[in-house]
Amino acid sequence: MLIRHVLILGIVIFFSTSFDSIFAEMEENNPVIPQFSTCSVPISGNWIISSDCTLSTSTTVTGNVWIQNNSVLTIPNEITLYVDFENSNLKVFSGSGLLIQFGGTIKQTDSTLDKFNDCSPGWDITGYYIPLESDYEGDFFSIIIDGESRDFREDFIDSIMIEGWGKTLSGDYLGWYSNSFHINDNAVDADGNPLVVGIVAVDTSIVDPNTNLIIPTLPDPWNEFIFLSSDVGSGVIGKHIDVFTGVGNMAEQETFQITSSGNTVCQ
Numbered sequence: 525m526l527i528r529h530v531l532i533l534g535i536v537i538f539f540s541t542s543f544d545s546i547f548a549e550m551e552e553n554n555p556v557i558p559q560f561s562t563c564s565v566p567i568s569g570n571w572i573i574s575s576d577c578t579l580s581t582s583t584t585v586t587g588n589v590w591i592q593n594n595s596v597l598t599i600p601n602e603i604t605l606y607v608d609f610e611n612s613n614l615k616v617f618s619g620s621g622l623l624i625q626f627g628g629t630i631k632q633t634d635s636t637l638d639k640f641n642d643c644s645p646g647w648d649i650t651g652y653y654i655p656l657e658s659d660y661e662g663d664f665f666s667i668i669i670d671g672e673s674r675d676f677r678e679d680f681i682d683s684i685m686i687e688g689w690g691k692t693l694s695g696d697y698l699g700w701y702s703n704s705f706h707i708n709d710n711a712v713d714a715d716g717n718p719l720v721v722g723i724v725a726v727d728t729s730i731v732d733p734n735t736n737l738i739i740p741t742l743p744d745p746w747n748e749f750i751f752l753s754s755d756v757g758s759g760v761i762g763k764h765i766d767v768f769t770g771v772g773n774m775a776e777q778e779t780f781q782i783t784s785s786g787n788t789v790c791q
Contacts, residue, residue, distance in 0.1 A: 651779030
């Protein structure tokens, strides 16, 4: 279904069956849509939206989604909001709105994990994240990237050489792979796709690329995630999975929470 200029106001939406996507096409001559603050999505339970925000990454909501208090939720291009419409609902309260820009989607979450029945024990789980240079205080150090010299905090560089990517003070991303540094607009996985929570690095001789899997022995909420094996790492060998946990210090703390041995992995 294609909807032009969609800004849904003053209605309540209930979904009881799944659907693939909803699109709102914005024409070139339309006024620029205001860029609201980034949405803060809870890791579990209901998501109650009470101020304007834009979804920055594809996200799964485990409970209801309620848009209220004259707020607008914006889902931009290439971003998907997953909701379990079989057990939850999405409501847009009077005066509020849901704006789905062209290329943005809302999709039904697969509410059952029964299909992940090929399980094996004895897996090591670690985590990796994107460090922020703004969280570091070390001296600046010059490195050559593509023939040009740039300065970064030295302790920030040390973290990147462990984690793979970091967000610089300039807002771009510094990566370390193939024994050299690289600059990119996004931190990306092995396929060149932006890193998002839910991606894992695997040994592709053990787990096929782009395979969905779950790790039910991880602590909540990670035990309910459906992961995608779209990344690799030089230290990820054998029955070892490295889980991407996000950006910044809180994401780093999550890596400590999930690092463990003897886990069960199901595909």
